[in-house]
Amino acid sequence: MTKIATWNVNSLSVRLPQVIDWLATHPVDALCLQELKLTDDKFPHQALSDVGYHSAVFGQKTYNGVAILSRTVLNDVSKNITGFADEQSRVISATMTSEHGNVRIVNGYFVNGQEPGSEKFAYKLKWLDGLNAMLKSELQAHAKLVLLGDFNITADDRDTYDPEGLRETIHHTTVERDHFKALMALGMTDAFRMFEQPEKSFSWWDYREFGFRRNRGLRIDHILVSEALKSRVTGCVIDKTPRKNERPSDHTPVIVDIA
DNA sequence: ATGACGGTGTGGCACCGA
Secondary structure (H helix, E strand, O other): OEEEEEEEOOOHHHHHHHHHHHHHHOOOOEEEEEOOOOOHHHOOHHHHHHOOOEEEEEOOOOOOOEEEEEOOOEEEEEEOOOOOOOOOOOEEEEEEEEOOEEEEEEEEEOOOOOOOOOHHHHHHHHHHHHHHHHHHHHHHHOOOEEEEEEOOOOOOHHHEOOOOOOOOOOOOOHHHHHHHHHHHOOOEEEHHHHOOOOOOOOOEEOOHHHOOOOOOEEOOEEEEEEHHHHOOEEEEEEOOHHHHOOOOOOEOOEEEEEO
């Protein structure tokens, strides 16, 4: 069994103790992090190595920053989207060795986009096009591939607490969902939806207005698996428990099991 | 229509996230 997880930690400096606690109870083979909000030189390699993880890191000051933690050595690490000039540290890819042979991991902190029609929204769509192009070539090189992270997109109306009220707002627009579908069209499957799931399953809740307590959330953290892995996927769950911690991240981990 | 909460960097707040 190989377990791979994703978690937007919203500052690794603040959340490191929670990450280490979580790994103790959920000793996944790989954990992909987003929103490190720290530079490479501040990354806690030693603390994570002490609990058995190698790390590949692409950090940035204040914003963004992504990393892959793995029990086995990570090879062929690449940063950002090939062929897409980006000032922001949003993607890190690496190959992990597993019982299934090599598995390519593409870990992304997708652009938020702020508001449809804004410059940031235009950047989000261009970024998604760039990622799509990169994924196409990654899939040609690596049949067994996982694309995961904070997508900042709800895949459909099941992924939001208020489908009608939030229709065509950020994370909910048709054009964002079309870009999500375009990634799936490359041969990727949303692992979470391969299985029956509780209604109103979310991976993010606003800090404000008791968002978590009222389950006013979104499912925007996703794990997509390639065709070659799909038949081996035996489960995919959201672990809400870290959202109950003191000083939690606003996101919570998602885990996929590959038999 | 706005802000609400939390993180960062810097500064007595502004900016950003989703």
